[in-house]
Amino acid sequence: MSSLDTFALEKLAALEARHLRRTLQDSTRADGPWIIRNGVRLLSFSCNDYLNLAQHPAVRDAAIKAIREHGVGAGASRLVTGNHPLFAELEMRLARLKGTEAACVFGSGYLANLGIISTLMGKNDLVLMDELSHSCILAGADLSGATALTFRHNDVNHAAALLQQHRGQHRHALLATDGVFSMDGDLAPVHALATLAKQYDAWLLTDDAHGIGVVAGGRGSTFVNGVADVPLQMGTLSKAIGSYGGYLCASQSVIDLIKTRARTFVYSTGLPPASAAAAIAALNIIETDPDLVAAPLRKAQSFTRALNLREAESPIVPIVMGDAEKTLLASRLLEDEGFLVAAIRPPTVPPGTSRLRLTFTAAHPDDQIQRLARLIGERILPRAP
Numbered sequence: 001m002s003s004l005d006t007f008a009l010e011k012l013a014a015l016e017a018r019h020l021r022r023t024l025q026d027s028t029r030a031d032g033p034w035i036i037r038n039g040v041r042l043l044s045f046s047c048n049d050y051l052n053l054a055q056h057p058a059v060r061d062a063a064i065k066a067i068r069e070h071g072v073g074a075g076a077s078r079l080v081t082g083n084h085p086l087f088a089e090l091e092m093r094l095a096r097l098k099g100t101e102a103a104c105v106f107g108s109g110y111l112a113n114l115g116i117i118s119t120l121m122g123k124n125d126l127v128l129m130d131e132l133s134h135s136c137i138l139a140g141a142d143l144s145g146a147t148a149l150t151f152r153h154n155d156v157n158h159a160a161a162l163l164q165q166h167r168g169q170h171r172h173a174l175l176a177t178d179g180v181f182s183m184d185g186d187l188a189p190v191h192a193l194a195t196l197a198k199q200y201d202a203w204l205l206t207d208d209a210h211g212i213g214v215v216a217g218g219r220g221s222t223f224v225n226g227v228a229d230v231p232l233q234m235g236t237l238s239k240a241i242g243s244y245g246g247y248l249c250a251s252q253s254v255i256d257l258i259k260t261r262a263r264t265f266v267y268s269t270g271l272p273p274a275s276a277a278a279a280i281a282a283l284n285i286i287e288t289d290p291d292l293v294a295a296p297l298r299k300a301q302s303f304t305r306a307l308n309l310r311e312a313e314s315p316i317v318p319i320v321m322g323d324a325e326k327t328l329l330a331s332r333l334l335e336d337e338g339f340l341v342a343a344i345r346p347p348t349v350p351p352g353t354s355r356l357r358l359t360f361t362a363a364h365p366d367d368q369i370q371r372l373a374r375l376i377g378e379r380i381l382p383r384a385p
């Protein structure tokens with residue numbers, strides 16, 4: 001056997017022994033939050049399609065129409081020939097929703113953060129991140145070559161202490177956080193971070209992958225309890241928007257720089273026009289249907305109330321089990337009862353905090369939410385720490 005295969009097999013065996021190996025399972029998304037796995041229909045609490053827009057007739061039709069008219073792939077980077085006019089329309093719509101001068105659409109949310117952070121930050125600079133920030137913020141900071149530090153989760157005083165200590169040694173500073181934390185569902189203290197950023201001339205970046213479409217009337221975490229001053233609002237088109245792609249909303253000058261210099265924008269093919277068309281159709285719905293936009297959080301709160309958990313602040317609810325194996329067993333128990341609830345393990349979450357992560361969508365039936373809460377209350381929570 002080659003040394004390469006030996007390397008791969010040994011790595012896999014070591015992960016397996018710690019219950020951290022991951023495997024793909026065929027999953028066919030049926031209607032709304034239902035999914036088919038191994039021929040079984042399960043109610044999924046693990047999709048980020050919060051508004052079920054991936055299957056909405058108007059969103060589908062927009063994508064199909066775009067494919068018929070323009071074909072499938074963009075054919076090149078947007079800076080060469082891949083800049084379909086639908087992108088300008090989509091960027092205008094995103095900027096309007098977020099209250100910024102301009103926007104830039106990327107291939108994905110992950111690519112957006114890699115490109116944004118590595119364009120704005122360099123080796124003499126400081127990136128200060130919440131410790132629970134998404135993997136792509138950490139990866140962007142790594143790629144930038146800047147000094148990267150983390151502050152304790154949502155601890156503005158710790159962030160202030162680190163800025164006080166380190167800001168002076170660096171030319172520029174970026175303060176980065178998830179707006180809605182992807183594995184915890186809590187909100188960042190965006191207003192306090194904005195004030196802190198101003199005080200130290202740091203640039204605030206919020207990753208609103210789980211905020212757009214579902215928090216603050218769909219406008220996202222910047223707009224909770226009044227508008228916060230967030231110069232860099234990024235996010236994804238792949239969750240509540242139901243399509244695919246990532247975005248940054250910012251001032252015209254920042255967007256112009258990103259479109260000229262961000263490597264993941266310049267050297268990567270533009271999104272398929274159908275993804276842009278679908279996203280525009282989804283934004284039409286989000287901007288005109290406040291009841292739909294409010295539904296996922298309302299459903300999550302009915303679940304946290306039923307179990308006396310801390311009230312949900314977003315459609316994401318974690319049930320921290322601690323141990324990876326115990327979490328996998330809990331997930332299998334729920335699957336036997338017809339529910340798909342993914343077990344989230346390290347390194348997606350810190351060691352010792354393996355958890356069930358539930359996401360609620362507008363279309364989850366209320367009686368099923370109550371049945372799931374009863375099952376978890378009777379058969380899983382007694383075994384959690």
Ligand SMILES: *Cc1c(COP(=O)(O)O)cnc(C)c1O
Nearest residue numbers: 108109110134182207209236238
């Ligand atoms: C999902 C997610 C991303 C990545 O977005 P994609 O479009 O799926 O690449 C980035 N940040 C956070 C917080 C996320 O949850």
